[in-house]
Amino acid sequence: MSRLDFQSSNAYLDTQMIRTSTLKKLRDIVGGEHYFDSPEQKLVYSYDATPLYEQLPEAIVSPQSVEQISKILQLANSEAFAVVPRGSGSGLSGGSIPVEDCIVLLTNHWDRILEIDERNLTVTVEPGIITGQLQTEMEKIGYLYPPDPGSSSICTIGGNVAENAGGIRGLKYGVTKDYVMGFEFVLPSGEVMMIGGKNVKDVSGYNLKDLLIGSEGTLGVFTKIVLRLIPKPEHSSTLLAYFDRASDSAEAVSAITASKITAAALEFLDNTTIRCVEDYARIGLPTTIEALLLIELDGRRGEVEQDLVQVSEICRRHRASQLRIAKSAAEATQLRTARKAAFAALARVKPTTILEDATVPRSEVAPMLEQINAIASKHDLMFGNFGHAGDGNLHPTCLTNEHDKDEIHRTELAFHEIYSAALRLGGTITGEHGIGLSKRKFLEHAASRTHLELMRSVKAIFDPNMVLNPGKIFTTRPRCEGPLPISKEKLNKYLELGAYC
């Protein structure tokens, strides 16, 4: 079943499957003003930032306490409906898109910083705080929270932990999991639990913390998160290197890595992306070059200055046609912001933008880029390429039109081939966006049967009734108990999926 089929059969299927009495109980738990089920409210929680998927929830709740979340999940178990947690809805794999017979559980209004512990270098936050706001607040007092996803201006920490978000500083500083020290969360059964805390070292039993991080909202709802901070680097510098040939830029990346300099960010943009970003941000990028590298260096002042000289030299040696160094912190921020807008800026060209995140070991970036270009031209598709070249996490982005069935079909074939290519080069099908809905079936190709079975078993232990974000990461087996789906459309869909009830 292609992704488009999925969408057209699913969209706007607004039939009430959750019993009215159940909805009333939900309403009683959170209170009337925090419960929504108007058509308008359902509509605006039917999507996140993922292209092609949408599904109406049956109700939306905005819980006000941990106890309420716990009660909601207990109710979900006893009355058989699904719960999909949602922060800001900026995910790119469909993690917060509703599933059938579900309610949406909002956490974006839980946005406080609860405690800053300067003796332990930790900050404790609620899950709905916006990553960028947390970063700004921490930088004001001399700390850095390094994970910096492209959507940092809107994404929430809760969502970042659930998706184990990466971002542009992954190369030097790692990803979200490297900064999560512990959290309080609600299990699918409704029990509340704390894992980890402020200990730098903690080996008490299985590392369940890392199991929950990146679980895409399928194993628990985070309610309080303890994050690690690092002192803010004394100095940073931003450099842009323009290349007339994309292959030169890829070689420059390898050379920088080989020179033992670890850049805070090492970002690649191809010509299509550069043109779109420039059209949006007007920051004076030349639109004729084939590629550019955005390189951020940070650390002690002397060290940064020395590295900057060396990196500039490497770029020149690899035929960079021009180098531009940001003159002020404001200019550096402007460049980074423009880079972060790359994905959405690409939407200027065509109505549908499908962004993926095939990732390869750093050494394979150049061959991977070549393969992407070959696959794009083979299927006659328009691609914009950008990504975190420094850590091998690329973002091949297909510029297409969801109403052109043939083109969408070709897009899908192309992504299949891209993933296969990534796997052949020792890579993975997703570096930072997660599997969610959009990569479920690619996961079936990428992961072994044992691997999948093991993950399914883990899910079953945590959530035997499949109430928390079911159907994400892998398809759950169709339910074979309980009443048959009432609507004919739904029944047909189940049959189509191979269900035998």
Add this chain to the structure above:
Amino acid sequence: MLPANVSGEYSRVINIQSLQALSHPTNELEKLCIHCGLCLPTCPTYCLTKSERSSPRGRLKLIRNSREHGNSYTKEFVAEMYFCLECLACESACPAGVPFGSYMESARAAIAEKKVLPLVTRILRSAMLKWSFKTRPRLVFISRVLRFVATSSKIKVFEPFRRAASKLGLPIRLVGLIPDGRIESVSSMRQIQPATSTGSKKLRVGFVTGCVMDISYSEVNVDTVELLRRFGCEVITPENQWCCGSVHAHQGEMVYARDMAADLMEKFEVDKLDVIVANAAGCSGFLKKYAALFQQNDPSRDKAMAFAGKVLDVVELLDALTRERYDLSLTIEYQNKRVTFDDPCHLIHAQKVRHAPRNVLRSIQKLDFVELPESDWCCGSAGIYNITHHAESMQLLDRKIRHIQSIGADIVITSNPGCMIQLKHGLAEHGLRTDVLHIVTYLRRALAA
């Protein structure tokens, strides 16, 4: 002829639109929204409510749905469409270039057409838009009555009205701040005589005096004429001009807006002018879009295009006029006063004019200019928003005033009458002595001759 450097920031808007036109021949521009969510943190109503429904992304989804399924003009939909400030911060934030304002205006137009608003609201709105904004004397009359009721606290007869208004959340004190039109208005003057000797480069500038500005801040209009003359322009203010129609268009009354536009264009001899200038950002932004009001085959469309092509906001013109001036200095009275600039949404977001006012102010020697944090955030004035959504408007205003306080500015400079009234109200409520001035008034008073 326009000086080549004038159209810098404006041309950018045109580029984006032409780019979209090239790649999207269909009328389904809203499909451009890829719901990435980057607009959310810039949307004042989303930040107030944290509700997706009240975000640009959510509203676009609702508008798209209402277009596809015509029967969805529910109460909730209508309320949401009018809860939007139309500050267009989302347009500035949108990397994909979605023209949010056009969708919002078309949605409001559809609401007006469908007659889904409650009868009382419709009557009040009609009275406001179609009756009082129809002619100058009517608006003068209405604003004088309102002002009188609001300010004459000694007359006991009005007390019940004032109390009722307060109960309804109507900003009665805010109305009291609307200055009385005591100064002779510019639009009632005859054509101003060309300036004779100042400056070498002489521009013929047609001046759109506006409606709210003309009535509540007619001294700003006088200052505009005088200032432009000082910079060597020849200023022409046609007689009996009236509202440009932007008030109506923003409320979705497109037919009325078009009639107002046609009337206004009648008054100007476009071919004889180099530039057409307005000093209210709401007006200049709308004047630039005049062509879009007329259908492709409408004979007035060409005229509207010619007209719109010459429109500049007064700050853009001042930017061009001050660009190579290194002799601008302050009078003693203004020398130690810290100033800041608060961007009107219709300047920075609707017209993408960000640098022009800063360039003008920075060209003045020894000026203590400080950037206002979140200067590109709406102050909550937003047309008649501070009347229709008083509570939310005041929350946004508080946020603005806190920032003004934090930088210790003596004068807040802006360039739109709505923002001026709102900011004055907020500063007065907080007991601050910070002054609010239109940029032309500031320049006219503060620049040494």
